[in-house]
Amino acid sequence: MWSAQDIQMMARAIQLAKRGRFTTAPNPNVGCVLTVNDEIVGEGFHIQAGGPHAEVHALRMAGDKSRGATAYVTLEPCSHYGRTPPCAKGLIEAGVARVVVAMTDPNPQVAGRGINMLKDAGIEVQTGLLEVDARALNPGFLTRMETGLPFVTVKVAASLDGKTALSNGVSKWITGPQARADVQRLRARHPALVTGIETILADNPTLNVRFDELGSVVAETGVLDESNVQQPLRVVLDSSARLTAEQASNLFGFASPILLVSTLAYSDAQLAAFPEHVETLVLAAKDGRVDLAALLAELGKRVNAVLVEAGATLAGAFVAADLVDELVLYQAPKLLGSHGRNMLVLPDWQTMDSIPAMTLCDERKIGSDRRYIFSLRRAD
Amino acid sequence: MWSAQDIQMMARAIQLAKRGRFTTAPNPNVGCVLTVNDEIVGEGFHIQAGGPHAEVHALRMAGDKSRGATAYVTLEPCSHYGRTPPCAKGLIEAGVARVVVAMTDPNPQVAGRGINMLKDAGIEVQTGLLEVDARALNPGFLTRMETGLPFVTVKVAASLDGKTALSNGVSKWITGPQARADVQRLRARHPALVTGIETILADNPTLNVRFDELGSVVAETGVLDESNVQQPLRVVLDSSARLTAEQASNLFGFASPILLVSTLAYSDAQLAAFPEHVETLVLAAKDGRVDLAALLAELGKRVNAVLVEAGATLAGAFVAADLVDELVLYQAPKLLGSHGRNMLVLPDWQTMDSIPAMTLCDERKIGSDRRYIFSLRRAD
Numbered sequence: 001m002w003s004a005q006d007i008q009m010m011a012r013a014i015q016l017a018k019r020g021r022f023t024t025a026p027n028p029n030v031g032c033v034l035t036v037n038d039e040i041v042g043e044g045f046h047i048q049a050g051g052p053h054a055e056v057h058a059l060r061m062a063g064d065k066s067r068g069a070t071a072y073v074t075l076e077p078c079s080h081y082g083r084t085p086p087c088a089k090g091l092i093e094a095g096v097a098r099v100v101v102a103m104t105d106p107n108p109q110v111a112g113r114g115i116n117m118l119k120d121a122g123i124e125v126q127t128g129l130l131e132v133d134a135r136a137l138n139p140g141f142l143t144r145m146e147t148g149l150p151f152v153t154v155k156v157a158a159s160l161d162g163k164t165a166l167s168n169g170v171s172k173w174i175t176g177p178q179a180r181a182d183v184q185r186l187r188a189r190h191p192a193l194v195t196g197i198e199t200i201l202a203d204n205p206t207l208n209v210r211f212d213e214l215g216s217v218v219a220e221t222g223v224l225d226e227s228n229v230q231q232p233l234r235v236v237l238d239s240s241a242r243l244t245a246e247q248a249s250n251l252f253g254f255a256s257p258i259l260l261v262s263t264l265a266y267s268d269a270q271l272a273a274f275p276e277h278v279e280t281l282v283l284a285a286k287d288g289r290v291d292l293a294a295l296l297a298e299l300g301k302r303v304n305a306v307l308v309e310a311g312a313t314l315a316g317a318f319v320a321a322d323l324v325d326e327l328v329l330y331q332a333p334k335l336l337g338s339h340g341r342n343m344l345v346l347p348d349w350q351t352m353d354s355i356p357a358m359t360l361c362d363e364r365k366i367g368s369d370r371r372y373i374f375s376l377r378r379a380d
Numbered sequence: 381m382w383s384a385q386d387i388q389m390m391a392r393a394i395q396l397a398k399r400g401r402f403t404t405a406p407n408p409n410v411g412c413v414l415t416v417n418d419e420i421v422g423e424g425f426h427i428q429a430g431g432p433h434a435e436v437h438a439l440r441m442a443g444d445k446s447r448g449a450t451a452y453v454t455l456e457p458c459s460h461y462g463r464t465p466p467c468a469k470g471l472i473e474a475g476v477a478r479v480v481v482a483m484t485d486p487n488p489q490v491a492g493r494g495i496n497m498l499k500d501a502g503i504e505v506q507t508g509l510l511e512v513d514a515r516a517l518n519p520g521f522l523t524r525m526e527t528g529l530p531f532v533t534v535k536v537a538a539s540l541d542g543k544t545a546l547s548n549g550v551s552k553w554i555t556g557p558q559a560r561a562d563v564q565r566l567r568a569r570h571p572a573l574v575t576g577i578e579t580i581l582a583d584n585p586t587l588n589v590r591f592d593e594l595g596s597v598v599a600e601t602g603v604l605d606e607s608n609v610q611q612p613l614r615v616v617l618d619s620s621a622r623l624t625a626e627q628a629s630n631l632f633g634f635a636s637p638i639l640l641v642s643t644l645a646y647s648d649a650q651l652a653a654f655p656e657h658v659e660t661l662v663l664a665a666k667d668g669r670v671d672l673a674a675l676l677a678e679l680g681k682r683v684n685a686v687l688v689e690a691g692a693t694l695a696g697a698f699v700a701a702d703l704v705d706e707l708v709l710y711q712a713p714k715l716l717g718s719h720g721r722n723m724l725v726l727p728d729w730q731t732m733d734s735i736p737a738m739t740l741c742d743e744r745k746i747g748s749d750r751r752y753i754f755s756l757r758r759a760d
Binding site: 158159160161162163166167168170172312316319329331333334335336337338339340342343344345346347348349350351352355356358360368372374 | 538539540541542543546547548550552692696699709711713714715716717718719720722723724725726727728729730731732735736738740748752754
């Protein structure tokens with residue numbers, strides 16, 4: 001069904017789409033390639049919400065050459081008027097003859113409408129080419145569209161024997177500078193970070209994205225710069241509403257949105273000391289702490305994806321509650337010893353059937369450490 | 381100094397040497413290639429102690445063509461009459477014109493004698509080509525020759541979070557069948573295994589090499605078969621001399637040598653029930669257990685290398701006492717949880733400077749698991 005040319009062009013569209021991975025949120029990453037007689041006449045990707053969609057970039061580049069062209073698009077062209085006119089209309093007006101779509105729109109209310117618009121205009125439309133790869137471009141967008149919940153990634157940095165620190169808490173540095181820079185890239189791709197008050201009290205972290213540490217990906221995208229790098233919503237779980245402005249001086253000192261989530265209301269005195277970019281939210285308790293499922297339902301109203309960068313108790317609680325889509329483990333080639341602190345506080349499982357099902361999705365060397373990405377969703 | 385031809389031929393000699401890795405103990409692995417005008421006229425490797433050395437195999441294959449040849453040998457040719465005549469003499473008599481040696485004999489009492497014999501006969505001799513690779517052929521032989529102690533490898537199979545079992549001891553299986561077959565190959569390369577009585581009591585293991593599970597390496601060596609596969613000396617640490625023949629029925633039931641090491645003597649009743657292939661040895665105690673340094677000094681009289689396949693307490697004690705040369709870690713992509721059993725019982729280190737220095741030497745995927753090989757010797 002698909003020619004080598006088709007596969008090659010869609011692969012290129014997917015590569016293009018990836019260049020937007022730090023900047024398109026909350027929109028999905030989309031790439032588009034236009035060809036005439038197997039030659040690329042236009043290409044582009046969605047860079048930023050509010051800006052042109054991938055198809056628009058490609059059509060602009062192609063100009064008159066789009067007449068009779070084949071368009072390869074990683075996601076079904078949109079059919080509605082938003083901040084930009086519908087891309088299906090743009091493709092029709094440009095005289096494109098054939099459209100190959102990697103995946104249809106995941107929103108059941110609009111899925112197929114863009115394709116129908118194209119077909120009604122007499123354009124040949126084919127779908128499903130490299131769909132798995134196209135889906136992998138937008139796990140957060142798809143998960144939230146399909147479930148209403150954000151895609152949840154837990155990040156852990158540990159030794160070979162699964163420890164994050166010695167028994168006395170000494171931990172600097174388990175992993176090397178390259179792995180720490182990779183964490184900056186991970187943060188930069190996430191619209192929200194979740195941590196716990198214990199991490200704030202222990203480390204007084206800022207939890208921002210440090211643009212200077214993003215490294216070569218900035219040049220690779222060709223579009224990421226200090227002005228459009230996205231700072232994640234910083235979510236701090238503070239069940240008992242204990243946090244004071246003094247304790248969170250670095251967190252509060254960086255002026256981008258913070259969401260403090262508790263099960264009790266903060267006092268007026270606390271609130272008065274919080275800067276304007278701090279929002280508070282009271283959620284239901286479960287076992288005396290913020291109900292993590294309720295938290296994700298709430299965050300699902302705001303963002304596509306959440307990165308949990310927390311201590312072993314909170315990160316373990318997400319895993320134990322089966323709320324995690326992906327585990328990113330940075331593993332340093334060291335032994336911290338059996339007295340060291342465990343990387344995740346998890347239940348006392350009694351059978352091998354109880355342990356989480358994990359599928360290794362990616363592994364690579366990062367400096368002297370290794371990074372593993374596991375999917376924690378059971379295959380259907 | 382070295383031509384591409386030299387490097388290629390020595391690399392081939394090293395590859396040949398490896399084919400003896402399951403069969404030459406206690407002798408080192410040695411390979412030899414003979415060339416005339418850049419053509420290989422003879423080659424061979426040492427297969428088995430008591431059998432011909434690598435040079436003899438190569439000279440036999442070359443026959444008259446060895447006159448004027450260059451010989452590439454991974455270890456300095458021997459100069460003494462043992463079970464076979466000296467190889468230096470054989471090379472001289474065959475009329476070899478040039479000998480390239482990867483490394484000299486590590487025994488300081490004989491080092492250089494073979495080379496001097498060759499030089500005295502007017503043969504051009506060069507040394508040091510691919511020496512690092514040649515040394516890696518025989519870590520046990522070299523360590524024992526240089527220190528009197530065996531090379532010590534600790535094998536561990538654990539989850540990503542550094543656990544070997546759930547809290548209740550359930551552990552079958554952490555790693556997959558390919559990793560378990562690899563352990564058979566690891567055993568088959570070791571002249572001695574060390575374990576503790578707790579492992580015997582818990583699992584009643586046989587601790588033999590199961591030839592059927594060695595897999596494709598049997599064909600790769602071309603010389604390994606059921607008749608020459610070497611069964612390791614099975615060393616069991618039983619500090620309090622508690623073990624009975626009933627408890628070790630599988631261990632004792634396999635008729636190859638066993639060494640029971642304790643700090644107290646076994647009773648006559650115990651000894652009477654032990655089969656003939658069981659030897660007992662009383663060693664000094666340290667902290668109420670067999671002194672591991674004394675154990676290695678004793679094993680250094682017998683074998684080049686020791687594989688520690690023990691529980692977390694004994695394996696950890698070897699690491700903590702800084703007696704380990706190499707850690708082989710089979711890591712399964714699973715989380716057993718923070719209540720699981722730690723892979724190594726280690727001291728409660730208080731600073732990052734206290735943790736063992738480890739250098740990653742090799743890592744590869746084995747089935748769905750990963751195998752890491754770390755050197756635990758600090759670089760000089």
